[in-house]
Amino acid sequence: xQDILIESKKITPAQLEQALARQKNSGENLSRIxxxxxxxxxxxxxxxxxxxxxxxxxxxxxxxxxxxxxxLIPEKVSRQYQVIxxxxxxxxxxxxxxxxxxxxxxxxxxxxxxxxxxPVIASEAEIDAILDDxxxxxxxxxxxxxxxxxxxxxxxxxxxxxxxxxxxxxSDQAPIVKAVDAIVAEALKRRASxxxxxxxxxxxxxxxxxxxxxxxxxxxxxxHQNAMLARLKILSRMDITEWRLPQDGRFRVKYQRRxxxxxxxxxxxxxxxxxVMRALDKNNLSVGLDALGFLPTSLKAFKEAAARPYGMILxxxxxxxxxxxxxxxxxxxxxxxxxxxxxxxxxxEYQVNGITQIQVSxxxxxxxxxxxxxxxxxxxxxxMIGEIRxxxxxxxxxxxxxxxxxxxxxxxTNDAPSSITRLVDMGVEPFLIASSLVLAxxxxxxxxxxxxxxxxxxxxxxALQRLEAEVDPKVIWYGPKGCAQCxxxxxxxxxxxxETMLVDSRIQEMIVDRAASDQIKTYAVSQGMKTLRxxxxxxxxxxxxxxxxxxxxxxxx
Numbered sequence: 001x002q003d004i005l006i007e008s009k010k011i012t013p014a015q016l017e018q019a020l021a022r023q024k025n026s027g028e029n030l031s032r033i034x035x036x037x038x039x040x041x042x043x044x045x046x047x048x049x050x051x052x053x054x055x056x057x058x059x060x061x062x063x064x065x066x067x068x069x070x071x072l073i074p075e076k077v078s079r080q081y082q083v084i085x086x087x088x089x090x091x092x093x094x095x096x097x098x099x100x101x102x103x104x105x106x107x108x109x110x111x112x113x114x115x116x117x118x119p120v121i122a123s124e125a126e127i128d129a130i131l132d133d134x135x136x137x138x139x140x141x142x143x144x145x146x147x148x149x150x151x152x153x154x155x156x157x158x159x160x161x162x163x164x165x166x167x168x169x170x171s172d173q174a175p176i177v178k179a180v181d182a183i184v185a186e187a188l189k190r191r192a193s194x195x196x197x198x199x200x201x202x203x204x205x206x207x208x209x210x211x212x213x214x215x216x217x218x219x220x221x222x223x224h225q226n227a228m229l230a231r232l233k234i235l236s237r238m239d240i241t242e243w244r245l246p247q248d249g250r251f252r253v254k255y256q257r258r259x260x261x262x263x264x265x266x267x268x269x270x271x272x273x274x275x276v277m278r279a280l281d282k283n284n285l286s287v288g289l290d291a292l293g294f295l296p297t298s299l300k301a302f303k304e305a306a307a308r309p310y311g312m313i314l315x316x317x318x319x320x321x322x323x324x325x326x327x328x329x330x331x332x333x334x335x336x337x338x339x340x341x342x343x344x345x346x347x348x349e350y351q352v353n354g355i356t357q358i359q360v361s362x363x364x365x366x367x368x369x370x371x372x373x374x375x376x377x378x379x380x381x382x383x384m385i386g387e388i389r390x391x392x393x394x395x396x397x398x399x400x401x402x403x404x405x406x407x408x409x410x411x412x413t414n415d416a417p418s419s420i421t422r423l424v425d426m427g428v429e430p431f432l433i434a435s436s437l438v439l440a441x442x443x444x445x446x447x448x449x450x451x452x453x454x455x456x457x458x459x460x461x462x463a464l465q466r467l468e469a470e471v472d473p474k475v476i477w478y479g480p481k482g483c484a485q486c487x488x489x490x491x492x493x494x495x496x497x498x499e500t501m502l503v504d505s506r507i508q509e510m511i512v513d514r515a516a517s518d519q520i521k522t523y524a525v526s527q528g529m530k531t532l533r534x535x536x537x538x539x540x541x542x543x544x545x546x547x548x549x550x551x552x553x554x555x556x557x
Contacts, residue, residue, distance in 0.1 A: 129484030197274035293495030311438035
């Protein structure tokens with residue numbers, strides 16, 4: 001492939017050398033590296049390989065693929081090798097594959113199917129889209145085909161960890177168990193952060209929250225509602241005989257060589273019990289602050305605060321803005337053998353090895369304030385409080401940060417300076433806030449433009465003037481278009497934008513003088529603090545997101 005690319009003059013030797021060096025370090029597919037680096041397009045690679053290997057290149061969208069043929073190769077293998085069967089004639093199986101030079105794939109496919117393999121070339125994006133659609137329809141059909149007997153089989157004992165990689169392999173598995181596994185597996189394929197199972201009058205609606213937006217996946221018959229709920233309650237260690245009160249639980253699944261925790265909430269509603277499951281992937285925590293997508297100036301301020309031996313760091317923002325992920329990423333970096341890291345949360349979001357984690361339980365008197373008092377006697381170095389909700393918790397938290405502890409927590413305000421006003425409203429003395437607060441940061445999550453289909457757009461100069469944005473007039477702005485890779489949304493994934501306010505001596509004086517949050521904000525901006533909106537505009541100018549998305553998630557200033 002390398003010689004073919006050079007001979008075709010689609011890439012330079014220097015670009016190939018750079019891509020090979022990256023492949024050696026990461027083990028990533030060479031074609032993907034060339035495309036992601038902008039050295040070649042998917043179309044370039046397909047045409048070069050087609051001519052060089054004398055293998056036809058096709059567009060899968062023009063083909064009707066029978067599900068019976070497509071599933072001749074198991075889903076796991078299809079995704080591993082980026083391949084999908086498209087035709088079977090006699091003993092010849094024609095497969096569309098992204099990398100026809102992968103001889104290991106060809107050998108494995110021949111051994112697995114016992115057919116002669118005839119390759120044609122198709123793009124990764126098209127293969128992924130076909131596979132996603134195929135297995136989503138299969139999951140929906142599996143749910144639609146369930147019988148009344150499911151209500152009896154749902155009460156079998158559940159294992160502690162569900163292995164989704166074995167979905168469909170065990171033919172004797174109860175259909176309701178396979179159906180619930182299918183719902184969870186589909187959510188993970190779509191990168192959903194939440195699963196909503198909502199009883200309606202005549203059926204049950206399944207929705208997934210992907211990149212912040214809810215999408216309806218499918219509906220299942222009303223008669224299977226109770227069986228499915230019983231299965232989820234068993235998995236989550238809930239009381240299956242209680243249908244009138246809210247319940248909380250959690251379970252863990254194995255998916256593509258990683259374990260994902262699900263936090264489960266059951267709420268009685270008009271037509272039954274509504275279930276919301278939040279996916280908590282610990283892989284997101286190990287990447288560290290650098291990989292969360294923050295701009296260098298904001299990242300530097302956050303790292304400077306986290307390096308302090310004591311003091312308080314507050315992260316503010318609405319529910320679902322990534323506050324917990326950010327704090328856990330900091331904790332992960334601070335979680336070393338020479339530190340005692342303790343958290344108190346409601347509930348415990350991520351279970352992390354090496355960190356002492358306490359779950360709040362108000363029913364038995366274990367509130368944030370009571371738990372914080374007790375854990376201070378556990379000789380901690382770093383403390384994380386899930387949320388500061390009342391004056392008592394705030395007072396103890398601030399005093400503990402003044403006695404040699406680094407304390408991290410969240411609070412609900414619209415921007416960073418307003419967190420000071422919120423603490424004062426809770427009854428905390430301003431001089432204590434001034435002495436303890438090291439950094440206040442406001443956070444939001446922005447949807448990231450799909451790199452496969454984002455398209456240049458015109459932004460009127462008058463619009464930028466209204467935003468008071470100082471950007472190079474030569475900047476190329478991008479907007480969403482929609483393709484198979486992003487399910488026609490134009491966005492794929494999210495990243496964080498951060499408004500970081502380091503507390504200096506002047507801000508300390510303003511806090512003691514009870515200055516309004518607007519005054520503190522004006523001063524902080526004059527000292528280089530970027531507001532959420534301006535940080536978002538900077539990301540949009542770099543082509544990472546759209547101005548429309550920035551305006552959606554940030555408030556007018």
